[in-house]
Amino acid sequence: MEIDQPIQAGPVKDENFITKYQDAGAVVSKAFHKLAPLFVPGASVREICGLGDQFIEEMVASMYKSKRYEKGLAEPTSVCVNNCAFNYSPGPETLVNNVENCYRLQIGDVTKVAMACHIDGYTASICHTVVVTPPPQPGMGPYIGPGADAICAAHFATKSVANMISTVDPSNPVTGPRLRKLVEDIAAQYHVHVAPGSRIRRIDRYLVGQITVDRLEEGKDAKAAVEWPAPEEEEEEAQKGSTDPLDPAGDLLADLDNWHVMPKEAWIIDISMSSKPVDHLREHPDLKPTVYIHDVNVSYMLKLKASRALLSEIKEKKSVYPFHIRSLTTERNLLGLKELVDRHIVVSHPVMVASPSTLIAREELTVIAKPNTSADLFCLTIPTPPSYVKSDFSLIEGTDAYMFGEGMQSRVKMVSLE
Incomplete structure (x- = not known):
């Protein structure tokens, strides 16, 4: 497996950390692109999930062969359809009560495939939304409607956040409120909604947001994240800030005391957009966790x-x-x-779902902010163009959403899949 121009890491605890992120990103991206042709009508979700895990395990087996390196799956492959948001990966039982124990894809399904790989605890995650379509036919038009709006919004939100993170600049810091406003503005311009579970989160070795894991390194803020829905304490701080319109600088200083994006930090950008408002996701009443x-x-x-x-x-x-x-x-x-x-x-x-009439699109990338002085952003997982869709809406010129989503010519460095 070849990687484009290895980046020289600076004086950090593990001088090979960016290389390991690179390799994890190349593995998960290549595995995803091997799965992409399988999203056809009638395909078994169980088989797709099993193959996704198999591809990752086979590729990492030939890398970092020393026993001192942990490596492999960082998230089992899942395939979530339409109103399903997270964690649908059918179990090994083929039949339950004489009924097939997995979903088969159908034409028009808005399908999210998510997977992740780690090498020595350095993790790369990816998720992409695919619309299941019949074989191409003359005159076949794009997928349209609320699902297409959600897909476009999720695509431009992840792209815009990546572009904003690439502009790390002490004079104009990238803070949580800026990232939140950017994503919510894009959702509003496409007339959709940011779905619960969306997050923009700084990650570290072995730490990608698991609520069950203590931080392994001391002396560093344990949580730099923007999440939806917003934590209660963040909403309270926002309300306090809004009571003093004469001191906008005070809000900025408070943000800087909390966190802002710094060079060489790894981030997960994981955005879900829903066609209808979703206050909270619920566990599927019938599907058991796997x-x-x-x-x-x-x-x-x-x-x-x-x-x-x-x-x-x-x-x-x-x-x-x-x-x-x-x-x-x-x-x-x-x-x-x-x-x-x-x-x-x-x-x-558990398998998390919204109401049956809601369509959810999800996109996820893993990036490193300014890994060296010559690059703006290093994208560990390959951004994939959206399916053949068409929305009645678009980004509004003159807004930050348009500048970071359409008007900005970003220099993004990515792993090679060759």
């Missing part, structure tokens, strides 16, 4: 031998990242899963 994560902060004296065996396997092979139950080695170990979940040692990632 993705779990080990909460390293919780310990308990387990009673069942199967539970202890399963926990040993998770500690040895699953690290701090989410894992799929199909990756566990023995069916017997699965018998201990219930006790681990009941004792909160393992936390489930």
Whole structure:
């Protein structure tokens, strides 16, 4: 696997950290592009998810062969359709109550495929929305309607945020409020809504937003993120700031005391747009979780031998990242899963959905802000053009959304897939 012009890292704890980010990004991007042709009517979501995980595992097997390097999946491949937002990755059972236990893609499905890879704890994630279409036919037009609006908004939001992060400048810092306003303005211009679960988050080694993992490095702000819905404390601060219109500089200073984007930081840009307002996502009432994560902060004296065996396997092979139950080695170990979940040692990632009439589009990239003086942005996961869609709306000229989404000629460095 070849990588375009390796970037020379500065004086950091691990001088190879950008190279490892590069390699993780190349793996997950290549795996995604191998999956892309499979999104056709009638395709099995289970088979697509299994192949996505298989592609990543096969590619990382030939890299960093020393046993001291952890590597592999950082997020099991998931394929979420229409109103489904996160974590649909069917289990290994082909039949449940004599009914096929997975969804098959249909024409017109707004389909989100998400996957992630890590090498030595340095993580690259990707998500892209695909519209399932029939074989091309003469005169076939683009996909239109609210789903197309959401797809366009998600595409331009991730692109605009990446361009804004690329403009790291001490005289005009990129802060949380600026990023939030940019995304919400794009949603408004496309007449859609930012869906819950969207985030723009600084990441670090082994730390990509898992709520169950303590920070491994001291002396650094544990959370630099913009999330939707906004945390209560952020809304309270915004209300306080809005009461003093005569002191706009005060708000800026408060933001700088909190956080702003700095060079050589890695960021996840993960934006979901919905065709209708969504106050909160809910767990699917029928689909059982298949993705779990080990909460390293919780310990308990387990009673069942199967539970202890399963926990040993998770500690040895699953690290701090989410894992799929199909990756566990023995069916017997699965018998201990219930006790681990009941004792909160393992936390489930349930399938999250909006109302059936809502269409959700999602785009996710992983980037590094100004990795050296000659580059504006290093994009670890390859931005993919949207499906053949057409929206009745567009970005409004003269706005920041238009400048960062359309009017800015950004210099973005990306990994090679050759």
